[in-house]
Amino acid sequence: MSLPPDHPSRSFTANSYLRACRLQPxxxxxxxxxxxxxxxxxxxxxxxxDGSILRSIEDASLTAEITMQPVRRYGVDAAILFSDIVVPxxxxxxxxxxxxxVGPTAEQPFRxxxxxxxxxxxxxxxxxxxxxxxxxxLVEQLExxxxxxxxxxxxxxxxxxxxxxxxxxxxxxxxxxxxxNLWHELMTRLSDISISSMRSQVLAGAxxxxxxDSWAGALQPVDYEEHVLPHSRRVFEExxxxxxxxxxxxVGTAEILSLMSEAGADVVGADWRVPIDEVRRRVGSKTAVxxxxxxxxxxxxxxxxxxQTRRVLKAAGGKPGHIFNLGHGVxxxxxxxxxxxxVELVHTEGLNPDLLAT
Amino acid sequence: MSLPPDHPSRSFTANSYLRACRLQPxxxxxxxxxxxxxxxxxxxxxxxxDGSILRSIEDASLTAEITMQPVRRYGVDAAILFSDIVVPxxxxxxxxxxxxxVGPTAEQPFRxxxxxxxxxxxxxxxxxxxxxxxxxxLVEQLExxxxxxxxxxxxxxxxxxxxxxxxxxxxxxxxxxxxxNLWHELMTRLSDISISSMRSQVLAGAxxxxxxDSWAGALQPVDYEEHVLPHSRRVFEExxxxxxxxxxxxVGTAEILSLMSEAGADVVGADWRVPIDEVRRRVGSKTAVxxxxxxxxxxxxxxxxxxQTRRVLKAAGGKPGHIFNLGHGVxxxxxxxxxxxxVELVHTEGLNPDLLAT
Numbered sequence: 133m134s135l136p137p138d139h140p141s142r143s144f145t146a147n148s149y150l151r152a153c154r155l156q157p158x159x160x161x162x163x164x165x166x167x168x169x170x171x172x173x174x175x176x177x178x179x180x181x182d183g184s185i186l187r188s189i190e191d192a193s194l195t196a197e198i199t200m201q202p203v204r205r206y207g208v209d210a211a212i213l214f215s216d217i218v219v220p221x222x223x224x225x226x227x228x229x230x231x232x233x234v235g236p237t238a239e240q241p242f243r244x245x246x247x248x249x250x251x252x253x254x255x256x257x258x259x260x261x262x263x264x265x266x267x268x269x270l271v272e273q274l275e276x277x278x279x280x281x282x283x284x285x286x287x288x289x290x291x292x293x294x295x296x297x298x299x300x301x302x303x304x305x306x307x308x309x310x311x312x313n314l315w316h317e318l319m320t321r322l323s324d325i326s327i328s329s330m331r332s333q334v335l336a337g338a339x340x341x342x343x344x345d346s347w348a349g350a351l352q353p354v355d356y357e358e359h360v361l362p363h364s365r366r367v368f369e370e371x372x373x374x375x376x377x378x379x380x381x382x383v384g385t386a387e388i389l390s391l392m393s394e395a396g397a398d399v400v401g402a403d404w405r406v407p408i409d410e411v412r413r414r415v416g417s418k419t420a421v422x423x424x425x426x427x428x429x430x431x432x433x434x435x436x437x438x439x440q441t442r443r444v445l446k447a448a449g450g451k452p453g454h455i456f457n458l459g460h461g462v463x464x465x466x467x468x469x470x471x472x473x474x475v476e477l478v479h480t481e482g483l484n485p486d487l488l489a490t
Numbered sequence: 491m492s493l494p495p496d497h498p499s500r501s502f503t504a505n506s507y508l509r510a511c512r513l514q515p516x517x518x519x520x521x522x523x524x525x526x527x528x529x530x531x532x533x534x535x536x537x538x539x540d541g542s543i544l545r546s547i548e549d550a551s552l553t554a555e556i557t558m559q560p561v562r563r564y565g566v567d568a569a570i571l572f573s574d575i576v577v578p579x580x581x582x583x584x585x586x587x588x589x590x591x592v593g594p595t596a597e598q599p600f601r602x603x604x605x606x607x608x609x610x611x612x613x614x615x616x617x618x619x620x621x622x623x624x625x626x627x628l629v630e631q632l633e634x635x636x637x638x639x640x641x642x643x644x645x646x647x648x649x650x651x652x653x654x655x656x657x658x659x660x661x662x663x664x665x666x667x668x669x670x671n672l673w674h675e676l677m678t679r680l681s682d683i684s685i686s687s688m689r690s691q692v693l694a695g696a697x698x699x700x701x702x703d704s705w706a707g708a709l710q711p712v713d714y715e716e717h718v719l720p721h722s723r724r725v726f727e728e729x730x731x732x733x734x735x736x737x738x739x740x741v742g743t744a745e746i747l748s749l750m751s752e753a754g755a756d757v758v759g760a761d762w763r764v765p766i767d768e769v770r771r772r773v774g775s776k777t778a779v780x781x782x783x784x785x786x787x788x789x790x791x792x793x794x795x796x797x798q799t800r801r802v803l804k805a806a807g808g809k810p811g812h813i814f815n816l817g818h819g820v821x822x823x824x825x826x827x828x829x830x831x832x833v834e835l836v837h838t839e840g841l842n843p844d845l846l847a848t
Contacts, residue, residue: 299657302786302821309790349742352762352784354801384707386744387763404710405745426710428660432667443712463660 133373140271140278141339141376149209150277153340153377153399153420155453161445161482162209163475164279166381166401167461168202169214173468175201185216185230192265199270199278205468206475210277210340211270213333215263217283217344218291220329221322223259226250226292234296241295241303245314251321256332263329264336271337279379280333284345284367285322286360287382292318301350308359319363327370334374342379343367343397346460349384356388361395368396379422383460389414403459404429409447412454420453427458430466430474437470441477442487450483491731498629498636499697499734507567508635508697511735511757511778513811519803519840520567521833522637524739524759525819526560527572531826533559543574543588550623557628557636563826564833568635568698569628571691573621575641575702576649578687579680581617584608584650592654599653599661603672609679614690621687622694629695637737638691642703642725643680644718645740650676659708666717677721685728692732700737701725701755704818707742714746719753726754737780741818747772761817762787767805770812778811785816788824788832795828799835800845808841 135141144150148162170176176198180188189195198214218228218236227250228238240247256264270278283291290304291297298304308315330341348360368378380397382388386406393400393415401422402411412421429440441456448454456478462471481487493499502508506520528534534556538546547553556572576586576594585608586596600608614622628636641649648662649655656662666673688699706718726736738755740746744764751758751773759780760769770779787798799814806812814836820829839845 300786300818300821302789302823305784305786306789309787309794349763353765355784384742384763387765387768405707405742407711407745410745426663426713428658428663429667431660431664436667460658463658465660 135334135374135376140337144277144339147209147277149455150339150377152453152455153379155418155420157452160479161448161450161454161456163456163478164208164210164212165202165206165458165462165471166212168206168208168212168471169198170462171464172462172466172471173201173205175205182232184232186219186222189215189219189266190262192262192269195262195266196269196273199266200273203274203276206472208276208475210279211274212279212281212342213263213267213270213338215281217281217288219260219263220254220282220325221251221288221292224250224252224254224325228291236291236297238292238295242289242292242318245317248317248321251318251325254325254328256328260329260332264332267333267336267338277339278337279340279342280330280338281342281344282326282329284343284348284382285319285326285363286351287345287347288322288326289318290347301347305351305355308355312359315359319360323363323367326367330371331374334371334376338376340377340379341371342381342401345380345382345392348382348388348392349386351388353387353391357391361391364392364395372396381422390416393419399455401457405459407447408444408454409449420455421448422455422457424457424459425474427460427463427466430458430470431463434470434473437474438477441474442481445478445482446488446490450488456482493692493732493734498695502635502697505567505635507813508735510811510813511698511737513776513778515810517841518837519806519808519812519814521814521836522566522568522570523560523564523816523820523829524570526564526566526570526829527556528820529822530820530824530829531559531563533563540590542590544577544580547573547577547624548620550620550627553620553624554627554631557624558631561632561634564830566634566833568637569632570637570639570700571621571625571628571696573639575639575646577618577621578612578640578683579609579646579650582608582610582612582683586649594649594655596650596653600647600650600676603675606675606679609676609683612683612686614686618687618690622690625691625694625696635697636695637698637700638688638696639700639702640684640687642701642706642740643677643684643721644709645703645705646680646684647676648705659705663709663713666713670717673717677718681721681725684725688729689732692729692734696734698735698737699729700739700759703738703740703750706740706746706750707744709746711745711749715749719749722750722753730754739780748774751777757813759815763817765805766802766812767807778813779806780813780815782815782817783832785818785821785824788816788828789821792828792831795832796835799832800839803836803840804846804848808846814840
């Protein structure tokens with residue numbers, strides 16, 4: 133299907149984020165920050181309260197306000213919906229919450245075939261109407277594109293199987309290796325849910341989507357290729373007809389970047405471990421790249437942050453198809469004034485021939 | 491200095507682990523497992539109790555027994571001393587404990603220049619006599635070489651600064667970037683402590699050493715090169731005169747493997763994320779490689795484990811200078827019977843031309 137003529141994505145023809153996603157020339161390097169809406173902002177802490185994010189986002193106007201905050205403050209080139217990757221699976225009844233200070237936590241983790249029954253298809257209008265209400269509220273107000281998102285099937289599966297954030301993803305890998313049929317069924321259901329969620333966000337007005345496979349880098353390439361890539365590829369294929377840019381992100385993905393690019397996204401984001409020119413080499417010339425300043429660098433004083441921001445810009449070389457971002461989410465202890473300066477620097481110096489020549 | 495003529499390392503001329511470390515031909519591929527002595531073994535759980543490892547290892551005969559257990563059970567080609575990387579810093583008075591189920595925990599983390607006073611030089615004979623007693627007990631009994639070890643300055647610094655295990659090492663990186671002079675002083679002191687500890691273990695009878703820089707892979711290459719590599723290089727240089735093999739290990743090190751090899755170790759170990767033939771390419775032909783089966787694979791049934799073990803062996807190609815190991819420590823939930831089978835397979839098939847030709 134094609135989006136209607138009045139879809140918001142059609143109004144941002146000059147927006148540098150959308151243009152960079154499509155490898156088109158830009159008049160400045162676009163920048164946004166993963167987890168730009170969040171605890172680093174005093175205005176966020178003021179409105180958000182202490183409870184689970186899953187309760188907060190049921191209030192669409194609060195979601196819209198939180199999503200807008202970093203756009204107002206930083207002048208970034210895109211907004212990203214304030215939400216969480218476990219929202220859809222919780223909404224269909226899996227029962228997983230986001231415990232403040234801990235992360236996604238399931239009292240009854242995924243263990244056997246019977247647990248598939250807790251993962252029926254998502255009906256976005258019925259299961260997550262507040263998400264779509266927030267998208268509609270936002271696109272009325274925003275002067276930049278809104279990025280919708282979902283968790284990738286592997287990373288969501290990891291939370292469901294481990295029951296909590298995990299360092300080694302041992303149970304997840306164990307299920308993958310021990311029961312590949314069940315693994316495949318689980319990944320298929322989670323892919324369906326991610327597809328439905330992202331489609332609904334775009335139809336409600338989002339101008340791009342990002343699939344977060346944050347923990348895919350825990351896998352060796354051969355396991356990623358066999359057990360994850362086919363599912364992520366299907367997610368992107370099922371969104372292709374919408375004709376909005378599709379981005380794909382994970383951390384620690386050095387050795388799977390080229391495989392990730394085979395999943396078919398328009399943009400691949402990477403963490404700080406691989407210099408961005410090398411990221412580009414690995415994903416190929418038909419894919420835009422996003423990143424990749426180490427978020428921990430932003431805890432330092434400005435001269436250090438400036439130097440490392442310039443290093444990323446120089447490595448990107450001012451070529452089309454680079455979206456500046458952090459290599460992972462903004463750390464809660466980050467000083468927002470530093471991120472304001474990063475945006476200013478990226479915008480003013482990102483295409484500066486003198487910088488790029490040094 | 492040279493080791494005395496009766497040093498244990500001189501008696502293992504036919505040992506495949508020591509030979510592989512030196513890139514010499516072997517009659518079978520050597521194998522040992524990181525964290526082979528530990529909770530995966532019922533005989534370990536029986537003797538160990540529930541308290542901090544720092545208390546347990548004060549009993550040298552218990553340490554020796556625990557170190558011997560996997561050698562007896564698996565027939566591995568090397569033993570590694572049962573200890574912890576925070577033992578020396580705790581012994582000089584920093585006050586850091588290993589909390590069961592949590593990891594290294596410091597009530598008063600490293601915060602400022604004054605904290606350097608809590609890191610005086612290590613006097614192994616006085617500060618950790620039980621470690622050396624255990625080494626001496628072990629070399630009397632062992633029929634394979636004993637590997638001594640220490641934490642690398644970066645990884646130990648991370649524990650001291652974060653105060654507990656950390657996912658993003660934000661405070662550590664923040665100190666590194668914000669106060670490079672203090673960082674350098676801290677790294678120098680920690681390097682001195684690691685050097686003293688490993689020297690003393692070798693002089694007491696250990697036949698090899700391994701420097702664990704488990705979390706160095708959290709750094710971007712440019713930060714590793716500037717803030718970590720010079721210190722790790724000094725550690726290896728200061729041990730060179732002992733003429734025992736020196737190994738170097740971290741996880742998530744894909745992009746820093748070639749830099750790590752510049753630190754000068756004889757062996758570089760890597761996790762499962764980079765195929766072992768690619769590890770070898772990155773560290774260069776003068777350095778042996780160690781690894782790199784994903785420990786989580788060992789939770790699967792034997793056919794899966796066998797297939798992936800063979801994959802590592804094939805990638806290593808039977809060339810001199812490969813020590814089979816896991817890509818990180820044995821997971822506590824591992825079935826020891828599986829590791830027994832891994833050892834058997836590595837020993838019987840590792841140099842099999844039919845396997846290597848497939």
